Amino acid sequence: MAQVTVIVPIYNVEKYLRACFESLLQQTSDDFVVLAINDGSPDASEEIIKEYVAKYPDKIYGIKKENGGYGSVLQVAFKELKTPYFLVCDPDDTLAPNAVEKLLELARLSNADLTIGAKTFVYDGKEEQDYDPAYNREFATLRVQSVYNQGDDDFADLFFVDPSPHAKLYRKSLVKDIQFPEKVGYTDNLLFYISLLNSKKVIYTDESLANYLIDRPGNTMTDVSYKALNGQILVFKTILAQAEKLNPIDMFYYRMFESFKYMLYQTRRLNCDEQQYGEIMDYLETFLQSLLPKGKIILPLYKKYTKNERIERLKDEALLTKATSHLMYQQMKKAMTKAFLEHKKEG
Numbered sequence: 001m002a003q004v005t006v007i008v009p010i011y012n013v014e015k016y017l018r019a020c021f022e023s024l025l026q027q028t029s030d031d032f033v034v035l036a037i038n039d040g041s042p043d044a045s046e047e048i049i050k051e052y053v054a055k056y057p058d059k060i061y062g063i064k065k066e067n068g069g070y071g072s073v074l075q076v077a078f079k080e081l082k083t084p085y086f087l088v089c090d091p092d093d094t095l096a097p098n099a100v101e102k103l104l105e106l107a108r109l110s111n112a113d114l115t116i117g118a119k120t121f122v123y124d125g126k127e128e129q130d131y132d133p134a135y136n137r138e139f140a141t142l143r144v145q146s147v148y149n150q151g152d153d154d155f156a157d158l159f160f161v162d163p164s165p166h167a168k169l170y171r172k173s174l175v176k177d178i179q180f181p182e183k184v185g186y187t188d189n190l191l192f193y194i195s196l197l198n199s200k201k202v203i204y205t206d207e208s209l210a211n212y213l214i215d216r217p218g219n220t221m222t223d224v225s226y227k228a229l230n231g232q233i234l235v236f237k238t239i240l241a242q243a244e245k246l247n248p249i250d251m252f253y254y255r256m257f258e259s260f261k262y263m264l265y266q267t268r269r270l271n272c273d274e275q276q277y278g279e280i281m282d283y284l285e286t287f288l289q290s291l292l293p294k295g296k297i298i299l300p301l302y303k304k305y306t307k308n309e310r311i312e313r314l315k316d317e318a319l320l321t322k323a324t325s326h327l328m329y330q331q332m333k334k335a336m337t338k339a340f341l342e343h344k345k346e347g
Contacts, residue, residue, distance in 0.1 A: 004032035004100055004169065005086040009073040014044045016092040016213065021052050021060070023094035023211075029101035034060040035077055040067030045091075071180025071187035071235075081172050088165035088188070092213045095167075099209040103169035106203050110147045113174055113199040116158075117167030117209035124215050133206055135161040139305055148202040156251035158202055163192035166210035174198045181238055184231030189259075193239050197246040226272035229280055232263060237287050253294040254301035257320065260288055267336065268343075277340055281333045288319060288329060295320040 006024055010017065024034050036049050049062040065076060074088070085107060089095055096102075099117070107115045121130040135142055140157035148155050165188045174195040180187050196202070236259050243252060263284055270277060291298065299320055306313060318328035 002031055002033045002083050003085055004029075004104055005077075005081055005083045006032055006034045006095075006100070007074070007077045007086055007088045008034060008036045008091050009039060009070055009077075009088070010036060010045050010049065010091045011039045011041045011067070012043050012045070013041070013091040014048060017045055017048045020089060020091045020094055021048075023097075024089065025056065025059070026097050027095065027100045028098045029104060031104060032100045033083070035080060036060060036062045037073045037077055038062065038064040039069070039073050040065060067183075069181075069183040069187070070185060071190070072182045074175075074178075074187065074191060075180050078172075078175055078178075084172055085169050086172060087167075087169045088191075089210070090165065090212075093166065094211045096207075096209045096211070099167060102205065102207060102209055103167065106145065106205060107169055107171070110201060110203045112147065112201045112203040113171040114195055114202045115169040116161055116202065116204045118206050119164075119166040119210040119212050120208045121214045122211045124213060129211075131208055132162070132212070134167065135204075138307075142204045142206075144204060144206050146203070148204070150200050150202075155202070156249055158196060158204075159251045159255045161192070161196075161204075163189045164212070165191065166212050167208075168192070170195055171199075178242065179238075181231075181234055184234055185228055186232045186235045190235055190239050190242070193252070193255075194242055194246070197243055197248055197252065224266065224269040224271055226270065226276040226280060229263065229266055229270060230283065232266075233280075233283050233287055236260070236263070237290065240287070240290050250294075250297045250301060253291065254298050254305070257291055257298050257302065260284070260291065261316070263287075264332075268340065270340070274337070274341060274344075277337060278333075281337070285326075285329050285333075288325065292320070292322050292325055295322065295325075 008020060038046050038049055046064060052060045053062045063076060085104065087103065103115045103117060106112065116134060118134045119132050121132055140160045142157060148158055178190065178194050180190060236256065240256060267280055270280065299317065302316060308316065315328060315332065318324040
């Protein structure tokens with residue numbers, strides 16, 4: 001029986017899908033199957049899926065469903081899993097030829113629940129490529145091919161890993177209780193953080209095992225619409241809610257605060273009207289308020305890792321303090337709204 005299922009969530013990617021499938025068919029390991037899930041794509045993706053399923057009926061399996069977003073695809077896929085491990089390959093990306101072999105070998109040798117590889121950034125229509133270790137080297141240095149055990153101090157370093165699905169092999173049991181919101185992006189963050197909290201053992205390799213097309217028009221990295229950011233906030237609120245029963249370590253909450261800050265400054269690029277901007281800012285504050293009970297454990301980590309200037313640090317410390325959080329946020333909201341409207345007026 002195959003050991004790995006490669007899940008391919010598919011929506012409006014006919015231009016890239018064949019290259020994705022071909023990269024899977026060229027794997028040096030045969031110990032996997034492909035589950036291609038068409039999330040109600042209106043383009044020719046379904047015809048391409050059928051073409052490959054017909055050619056490789058023992059390797060590629062197709063499912064067509066109504067559109068529900070990335071999380072709904074994962075939810076369907078998890079119900080179909082018959083292998084002990086899975087990985088997700090986005091349809092506009094490709095895997096290195098030895099990706100399945102390397103990740104599965106590491107998982108078996110270490111008994112890891114989560115196996116993480118590096119990746120390569122590629123760009124649409126360009127030959128340029130950039131290596132990415134898949135974690136932030138400003139704040140941690142991950143050991144290569146060495147087991148991280150939950151409960152050890154250095155396990156916290158894994159929270160600096162990029163939560164994108166690229167080159168990550170998951171044990172099936174990690175995701176049995178995850179519930180994904182539908183019709184939103186960024187649900188790969190939910191998959192990663194809850195799986196990491198569930199993991200007893202994790203292993204990392206600095207070998208690049210996936211090619212990530214980072215600049216495709218319309219992907220979640222380039223979408224700054226009202227709907228997209230609203231969905232992103234929902235996902236992080238969901239992460240926080242589902243993590244509570246898992247007794248997260250302090251670093252998890254610090255990373256959630258940094259995610260809040262990232263979303264806050266994403267609002268500068270929002271393509272929306274004034275009313276929608278205010279709604280987003282108010283919704284984002286509800287996420288901040290959910291973090292306030294953990295403010296005292298976030299603050300020491302914030303002071304340790306932040307590279308912000310003094311004024312920014314003082315603002316963040318006020319945001320994390322219950323007595324001053326709302327007032328500081330409202331002051332920031334007022335200033336950011338003014339800047340947003342001025343920018344919109346200019347152009």
